[in-house]
Amino acid sequence: xxxxARLPATALAVAMSVSLFAxxxxxxxxxxxxxxxxxxxxxxxxxxxELLNVGAETLDLAGVRLxxxxxxxxxxxxxxWEGAPGDSLAPGARWLIADSGxxxxxxPNALVSLRLQNGPDAVRLxxxxxxxxxxxxxxxxxxxxxxxxxxxxxxxxxxxxxxxGADTGRNDRDWVVCAEPTPGRPNFPSYGWQVLTFTPExxxxxxxxxxxxxxxxxxxxxxxxxxxxxARLTDTGSGTLAExxxxxxxxQSEATLEFWLTPAFDGDLxxxxxxxxxxxxxxxxxxxxxxxxxAALSIWEVMANPEGDGCEWLxxxxxxxxxxxxxxxTLSDAGAARVRLPSQxxxxxxxxxxxEDAEAFRAWWSAxxxxxxxxxxxxxxxxxxxxxxxxxxxxxxNSPGDDLPYAERVHLRDADGVVRDHATLGARGTVVTxxxxxxxxxxxxxxxxxxxxxxxxxxxxxxxxxxNSLESPWxxxxxxxxxxxxxxxxxxxxxxxxxxxxxxxxxxxxxVWDLWGRCVRxxxxxxxxxxxxHVAWDGRDDAGGFVPPGPYVAxxxxxxxxxxxxxxxxxxxxxxxxxxx
Numbered sequence: 001x002x003x004x005a006r007l008p009a010t011a012l013a014v015a016m017s018v019s020l021f022a023x024x025x026x027x028x029x030x031x032x033x034x035x036x037x038x039x040x041x042x043x044x045x046x047x048x049x050e051l052l053n054v055g056a057e058t059l060d061l062a063g064v065r066l067x068x069x070x071x072x073x074x075x076x077x078x079x080x081w082e083g084a085p086g087d088s089l090a091p092g093a094r095w096l097i098a099d100s101g102x103x104x105x106x107x108p109n110a111l112v113s114l115r116l117q118n119g120p121d122a123v124r125l126x127x128x129x130x131x132x133x134x135x136x137x138x139x140x141x142x143x144x145x146x147x148x149x150x151x152x153x154x155x156x157x158x159x160x161x162x163x164x165g166a167d168t169g170r171n172d173r174d175w176v177v178c179a180e181p182t183p184g185r186p187n188f189p190s191y192g193w194q195v196l197t198f199t200p201e202x203x204x205x206x207x208x209x210x211x212x213x214x215x216x217x218x219x220x221x222x223x224x225x226x227x228x229x230x231a232r233l234t235d236t237g238s239g240t241l242a243e244x245x246x247x248x249x250x251x252q253s254e255a256t257l258e259f260w261l262t263p264a265f266d267g268d269l270x271x272x273x274x275x276x277x278x279x280x281x282x283x284x285x286x287x288x289x290x291x292x293x294x295a296a297l298s299i300w301e302v303m304a305n306p307e308g309d310g311c312e313w314l315x316x317x318x319x320x321x322x323x324x325x326x327x328x329x330t331l332s333d334a335g336a337a338r339v340r341l342p343s344q345x346x347x348x349x350x351x352x353x354x355x356e357d358a359e360a361f362r363a364w365w366s367a368x369x370x371x372x373x374x375x376x377x378x379x380x381x382x383x384x385x386x387x388x389x390x391x392x393x394x395x396x397x398n399s400p401g402d403d404l405p406y407a408e409r410v411h412l413r414d415a416d417g418v419v420r421d422h423a424t425l426g427a428r429g430t431v432v433t434x435x436x437x438x439x440x441x442x443x444x445x446x447x448x449x450x451x452x453x454x455x456x457x458x459x460x461x462x463x464x465x466x467x468n469s470l471e472s473p474w475x476x477x478x479x480x481x482x483x484x485x486x487x488x489x490x491x492x493x494x495x496x497x498x499x500x501x502x503x504x505x506x507x508x509x510x511x512v513w514d515l516w517g518r519c520v521r522x523x524x525x526x527x528x529x530x531x532x533x534h535v536a537w538d539g540r541d542d543a544g545g546f547v548p549p550g551p552y553v554a555x556x557x558x559x560x561x562x563x564x565x566x567x568x569x570x571x572x573x574x575x576x577x578x579x580x581x
Contacts, residue, residue, distance in 0.1 A: 349517020
């Protein structure tokens with residue numbers, strides 16, 4: 001466990017509020033101010049106890065003891081640290097006692113073996129026979145362990161006084177759970193804020209040019225009210241994206257801000273939040289990443305309402321850019337419960353069915369074909385590529401609930417938790433058709449992402465492992481990629497592609513794909529900059545044989561001088577069989 005960088009910690013002097021100093025005047029004794037007894041992960045090297053001088057004079061710490069007691073037995077206090085001659089604490093300063101092997105970024109004043117247990121337990125400060133301060137946490141009954149009432153305790157977080165140094169003699173009221181450990185600095189600054197939720201609608205965007213609503217719920221974690229101002233939604237690469245009025249927010253209160261933005265380009269938006277308000281200097285918050293554009297891995301088909309004993313399943317497809325490792329990706333429903341994908345590599349264009357019950361899927365699909373349903377694509381294996389998910393299967397509801405405009409959402413997240421793709425079931429209040437899957441029409445298209453989806457029209461009611469019945473090839477903008485002729489006879493002249501590369505395009509590559517997402521021919525490219533190119537294709541695949549008759553998609557990828565992809569354009573061509581003699 002590592003803490004963020006802090007100010008130097010050797011008897012740190014900090015600015016204390018006037019009210020805190022008014023509560024204690026003259027010569028005081030040191031107080032326990034923050035305690036981390038159960039850090040996230042391993043305890044060793046992460047536990048700490050912070051002392052604070054709230055008085056107006058320097059304190060002599062020689063002989064002051066920090067003691068620990070196990071609350072599960074009768075009080076038996078064990079020394080953990082004792083101030084040495086010459087140790088002193090200036091007014092408003094902190095004294096940090098850290099566990100040996102300390103992993104924090106703040107230099108402690110003392111390193112000892114703290115061995116603070118996770119509760120119910122207690123720590124106290126003592127000078128001679130006088131108890132200076134006492135904190136009990138957890139389910140404690142003996143009053144020797146606490147002041148008035150113990151604090152309930154917290155796993156994975158520190159306990160701190162709010163505000164620093166506040167002491168009314170009640171552990172349950174004086175101490176609160178800190179949002180993050182703050183060794184060597186104030187537990188709660190005058191101004192602070194925290195992101196509670198980040199909710200974009202839609203959750204991801206397959207193509208730019210569509211309005212996105214972003215709702216951010218925040219909490220004022222500071223001691224003072226945040227005054228009226230303006231909140232700015234930002235992107236690390238684009239600056240301010242949108243603004244929203246900010247109304248005064250009391251300490252520990254929550255507020256939800258709404259922003260609207262229309263992304264203009266493919267790529268990730270690394271969203272942040274800034275507050276512009278008089279007299280307030282807050283660090284910007286990072287709130288999350290929003291994905292725009294076609295994803296390396298996408299959801300292509302969902303069977304949410306199978307007939308009879310059929311099981312629920314969905315299908316993923318890898319994009320054309322390269323192999324995709326599924327490990328690290330997760331699926332979740334609108335309720336946010338996530339299930340991890342198995343470790344498996346999908347090649348470009350390859351599809352994989354994920355089932356709640358693999359055996360049930362095999363039985364259902366085999367029975368479907370045995371009953372006379374025509375296979376949805378030529379050469380389909382009896383069972384398409386299939387994997388069974390372990391864990392909580394996403395709830396694929398079939399009709400809208402009382403508070404949602406859709407039946408269900410399926411989110412596909414990467415290892416960083418970023419939503420890379422999503423599917424909306426029962427969009428705009430419609431009911432999911434029984435016995436038919438929901439299919440994706442294309443990898444990406446402008447407009448509402450829900451319009452990418454429709455009810456499967458295949459005779460079998462679904463197309464697992466095959467090109468979707470609703471799938472349509474993309475057409476490139478006129479003039480950038482052209483083919484002559486559009487329909488050609490294999491072995492008799494082939495087809496000639498013409499490409500116009502305009503700045504900032506520096507390099508290009510052209511390939512040909514079948515409708516099942518397989519690259520059949522790489523026609524090469526160059527990095528010679530803008531200009532016109534002509535490339536011929538005789539209808540042969542990379543192995544040297546002629547491709548079967550049928551439609552194919554030519555894919556032109558253009559890159560800028562830095563190697564970044566500008567766009568990918570597609571054009572449909574048709575290979576016709578030779579005429580019979």
